[in-house]
Amino acid sequence: AKDSKIAHLGYQEEKGEDSFEEAPMYVAVLTYMNYGIVILFGYFRDFLRAVGLEKCHQAQEREEQRNFVPLYQDFENFYKRNLYTRVRDNWNRPICSFPGPFFDIMERVSDDYNWTFRLTGRTIENVINMGSYNYLGFAENNVDFLKTVAEETRQYGVGVCSTRQELGNLSIHEKLERLVAEFLGVESAMAFGMGFATNSMNIPALVGKGCLILSDELNHTSLILGARLSGATIRVFKHNNMQSLEKMLKESICSGQPRTHRAWKKILIMVEGIHSMEGSLVRLPEILALKKKYKAYLYLDEAHSIGAVGPTGRGVTEHFGVDPNEVDVLMGTFTKSFGAAGGYIAGKKELVDYLRSHSHSAVYATAMSPPVVEQIIRAIKCIMGVDGTTEGQRRVRQLAENTRYLRSRLKKMGFIIYGNQDSPVVPLLLYLPGKVGAFSRAMLKRKIGIVVVGFPATPITEARARFCVSAAHTREMLDKSLDELGDDIKVKFSRHRSSYRPELYDETDFELDS
Amino acid sequence: MINLHEWCTYYALDSAKMNVGVAHSEVNPNTRVMNSRGIWLAYLLLTTALHVVLLSIPFLSVPVVWTLTNIIHNLAMYLFLHTVKGTPFETPDQGKARLLTHWEQMDYGVQFTASRKFLTISPIVLYILASFYTKYDTTHFLVNTGSLLSVLLPKLPQFHGVRLFGINKY
Numbered sequence: 098a099k100d101s102k103i104a105h106l107g108y109q110e111e112k113g114e115d116s117f118e119e120a121p122m123y124v125a126v127l128t129y130m131n132y133g134i135v136i137l138f139g140y141f142r143d144f145l146r147a148v149g150l151e152k153c154h155q156a157q158e159r160e161e162q163r164n165f166v167p168l169y170q171d172f173e174n175f176y177k178r179n180l181y182t183r184v185r186d187n188w189n190r191p192i193c194s195f196p197g198p199f200f201d202i203m204e205r206v207s208d209d210y211n212w213t214f215r216l217t218g219r220t221i222e223n224v225i226n227m228g229s230y231n232y233l234g235f236a237e238n239n240v241d242f243l244k245t246v247a248e249e250t251r252q253y254g255v256g257v258c259s260t261r262q263e264l265g266n267l268s269i270h271e272k273l274e275r276l277v278a279e280f281l282g283v284e285s286a287m288a289f290g291m292g293f294a295t296n297s298m299n300i301p302a303l304v305g306k307g308c309l310i311l312s313d314e315l316n317h318t319s320l321i322l323g324a325r326l327s328g329a330t331i332r333v334f335k336h337n338n339m340q341s342l343e344k345m346l347k348e349s350i351c352s353g354q355p356r357t358h359r360a361w362k363k364i365l366i367m368v369e370g371i372h373s374m375e376g377s378l379v380r381l382p383e384i385l386a387l388k389k390k391y392k393a394y395l396y397l398d399e400a401h402s403i404g405a406v407g408p409t410g411r412g413v414t415e416h417f418g419v420d421p422n423e424v425d426v427l428m429g430t431f432t433k434s435f436g437a438a439g440g441y442i443a444g445k446k447e448l449v450d451y452l453r454s455h456s457h458s459a460v461y462a463t464a465m466s467p468p469v470v471e472q473i474i475r476a477i478k479c480i481m482g483v484d485g486t487t488e489g490q491r492r493v494r495q496l497a498e499n500t501r502y503l504r505s506r507l508k509k510m511g512f513i514i515y516g517n518q519d520s521p522v523v524p525l526l527l528y529l530p531g532k533v534g535a536f537s538r539a540m541l542k543r544k545i546g547i548v549v550v551g552f553p554a555t556p557i558t559e560a561r562a563r564f565c566v567s568a569a570h571t572r573e574m575l576d577k578s579l580d581e582l583g584d585d586i587k588v589k590f591s592r593h594r595s596s597y598r599p600e601l602y603d604e605t606d607f608e609l610d611s
Numbered sequence: 612m613i614n615l616h617e618w619c620t621y622y623a624l625d626s627a628k629m630n631v632g633v634a635h636s637e638v639n640p641n642t643r644v645m646n647s648r649g650i651w652l653a654y655l656l657l658t659t660a661l662h663v664v665l666l667s668i669p670f671l672s673v674p675v676v677w678t679l680t681n682i683i684h685n686l687a688m689y690l691f692l693h694t695v696k697g698t699p700f701e702t703p704d705q706g707k708a709r710l711l712t713h714w715e716q717m718d719y720g721v722q723f724t725a726s727r728k729f730l731t732i733s734p735i736v737l738y739i740l741a742s743f744y745t746k747y748d749t750t751h752f753l754v755n756t757g758s759l760l761s762v763l764l765p766k767l768p769q770f771h772g773v774r775l776f777g778i779n780k781y
Contacts, residue, residue: 125649126656133657136699170709175699315635333636374634553640553700554633557647 115337115377115517120558120590124528128558131529139179154212176553184534185211187541187549193220196229197236198569202546221544225574227564228548232405232521233492234569235436235476242479246471253467261453265464273470277441280477281411282421285450286443288473289458290465292400292430293319295440298458300367300396301327302451303426308363309349311342311393315372320398324367330355336375339383342366346391364393370402370413370429374555374563376516376524378406381417385424394425404434405521410480410493416519435476437469496521496568499575503566506579511589515561523564527588533560536586543581638704641716645726658684658737674745681741681755685734685762692730693765694779710781715771722768734762 145151155178158167186207194201202221205214229236249269259265270288277286289295300323304310308329312320314336324331332349335341346364353359366388368379379397388395399412407415412429414421421427427443442452453459480489500521507514513526527533530551537549540562551560564578637643644650662680665671671679692714702708708716718724738759745751764770774780 119648122649122652125647126653129650129653170697172695172697172699173701173709177700312636318633321636372634550634554635556635557640557644558649 115375115515117375117377117515118513118591120513120526120528121592124590125558128529128560131531132552132557135180135183135530139175142179143175154209180530182211184530184537186214187534187537190541190546191216195236195238196226196231197238198226198231198234198567198571198574199223200226200229200546202541221541224541224544224546225570225578226546226567227578228546229567230401230433230565231436231567231569232401232434232496232565233410233436233476233480233489234495234567235434235472235479237436237569242475243472245475246468249471250468255468256466257464259464260461261459261464267464267467267470269467269470269474270464273465273474274441276474276477278443280481281427281443282414283427283443283445284422285446285448286441287449287452287456287459288431288439288441288465288470289456290439290462291458292432292438292440294458294462295428295430295442296320296398297323297326298462299428299442299452299456300324302455302457303327303396304329304363304365307354307359307361308365309354309361310365310367311345311349312367313337313369313372315375316367316369317373317398317400320367320369329365336372337377337380339380339387342384343387343391346387346393350391364391365396366393367396367398370397370399371406371517371520371522373401373522374524374550374561376514376520376522378402378416378517378520379413381413381419381424385419396426396428397424399427399429400440401433401522402520403429404480404493405496406519408493408497409490410434431469431473431476435473437472437476439465439469439473492568496566499566499568499570499572502572503564503575503579506575507582508591508593510579510582511591511593512582513588513591521566523566524561525564525588526559526561526590527586528558528560528590530560532586532588533562536562536588539586540581545578545581639698639702639708639716639719640700641698641702641708641713642719645717645730646724651726651729654733658733674748674751677741677744678751678755681734681737682758684737685758688730688734688762689765693762696779711772712765712779714766720771722771727766731763731766734759 142151146153155174158165186205191203191205192200193203202224204217204219204221206217207214253267253269257265257267261270273288274286277288278284289298296317296319300310300320304324304327306328308327310324310327310329310331312324312331312333314333332345334345349361349364354361366384368384370379371377381397384395387393397413402416403412404410406413409415411421412427413419414424414427421443422445425444426448428440429443430440431437432439442449475484478484478489479486480493482489497519500519500523504514504518504523507523507525515524515526516522527536527549533549533551537547540547547562547564549560549562555561566575658680661683662676665676665679665683666673668676693712696712697709698716711720714727714730717726738755741755742752745755
């Protein structure tokens with residue numbers, strides 16, 4: 098029985114299932130001990146600051162207002178004061194070159210343990226960039242590629258100073274939208290100036306009161322904000338868990354709207370193609386089957402997956418071999434793979450025409466700036482091969498190769514990696530908060546720039562470092578970053594068994610609104 | 612006649628908050644800490660370590676050590692679970708949890724979850740062991756029982772959000 102279980106897990110890995118391997122128990126216990134020690138020291142330092150033995154760098158109340166009701170609760174700042182400030186030098190590092198595969202970081206030091214920083218004037222040059230969402234390498238400063246952008250800027254200007262519905266609809270916008278629709282293989286598309294705003298401004302236009310939104314547990318803030326602004330009822334299902342989603346669908350349809358028990362006007366399932374903190378791919382075929390069975394709509398947010406997965410970079414629909422017309426609302430951003438800014442929504446012509454008149458973004462937000470639009474156009478043309486070169490295809494293939502290579506090497510070296518084997522977002526689990534700071538600093542010393550995340554942005558035991566693979570990374574760069582990941586920090590916890598998160602149905606999985 | 616679980620499923624999930632800068636839609640991560648992997652084991656190990664440290668002090672007899680373990684454990688539990696209020700980080704729930712102790716925040720106030728049962732039973736087990744090792748002596752009994760009551764009463768569902776005599780209210 099044990100052999101068949103291992104064989105089953107191996108088969109699931111082959112099929113491309115997401116893996117969320119659990120660390121050994123001693124790692125979890127050490128993590129809590131780590132937090133405990135930091136908390137104790139935090140209390141001790143707070144006591145010293147209160148008594149006056151230690152200088153307090155934070156804002157303090159004025160003498161005259163000592164007996165007033167306090168404006169802020171200083172306990173709410175405890176984590177920031179005593180944990181985050183200790184490792185604060187790993188975030189918000191100023192850079193002084195464009196964030197391509199290499200970049201230059203301005204060196205900064207702190208004389209008072211990260212309360213204030215000062216720039217030394219030196220630059221750390223040619224740091225390998227493993228933190229930017231530069232999946233296809235379009236964050237580049239290449240004169241030939243940017244020629245069309247310069248020409249269009251000369252023709253259209255830099256900004257439009259108006260909304261799409263008033264004077265801001267340029268012919269270049271319509272060109273972009275036709276191109277995006279052709280790229281995705283759907284009828285029509287509409288582009289917006291900001292990726293976050295695409296979600297938060299359009300979901301209220303699509304659903305309203307009396308509708309139901311089923312949102313994945315780990316959805317991005319923009320989706321949560323859009324869902325909240327719409328006024329619909331929101332239910333959260335466990336991450337990528339189809340049993341949880343189906344159970345929720347069944348129960349919601351059977352019982353109807355809260356209090357009145359009327360039928361729902363619309364049911365919208367909101368998922369992301371690739372989740373940026375987990376690196377997991379959505380289970381698109383299963384969601385489509387559920388959607389058809391229960392007659393719900395699907396909103397697919399391909400912020401990280403468009404251009405980055407699929408044999409020709411068309412996203413998760415191509416990766417799973419699914420017709421993009423089956424997904425009701427395809428949403429994506431141009432920020433990650435296309436090296437620009439903005440977002441799009443694509444789907445049937447009726448849907449997009451409705452959004453053109455009813456979306457908050459179309460009515461109130463400024464239209465996209467022409468050089469940005471042209472950058473997206475030339476990036477899409479490059480990926481599609483329309484510009485006459487095979488550069489786009491080369492980049493997509495290079496990204497897939499780099500992803501597979503980095504993931505398999507990291508796994509073999511013994512690190513715990515989350516997510517799907519095809520996802521270019523690679524979270525490497527560090528677990529202990531002390532290791533989070535140490536890892537990031539050690540990598541910077543070895544000239545590799547990465548992003549680390551800890552509690553409360555992630556669950557308390559799952560602090561991680563995140564590698565974002567790019568098509569612009571060469572094999573040598575990846576080898577260099579892998580070679581630098583030695584044994585000093587001791588994060589090689591993998592026991593080489595992928596365990597998938599179990600389904601949790603206990604009663605602790607919801608929030609009381611009282 | 613529906614149970615608490617169903618009521619909550621149908622009425623309580625109608626809000627989603629804006630979670631800036633975090634990778635999940637959990638409004639208050641504090642509620643999930645006691646359910647995380649390995650925390651029960653860490654808590655048991657910590658109590659055992661306390662006991663072993665007390666046992667190694669040469670002039671304390673075994674009954675005194677057990678009573679001290681019981682008292683210090685209950686004092687720490689009272690302090691961390693029933694005195695400290697709010698969260699050490701800002702949460703997007705607009706201050707709903709600011710006046711709640713950690714015990715009241717656990718699992719968003721749902722009673723009789725697994726972690727709550729575990730944390731109720733462990734001081735009782737410690738009390739039984741302490742009573743045995745102190746050979747049911749009267750003074751030790753009074754001290755241990757008082758300490759146990761101080762840590763059991765706040766855990767009752769009837770005491771959820773109750774602040775006696777206005778102590779620890781704000």
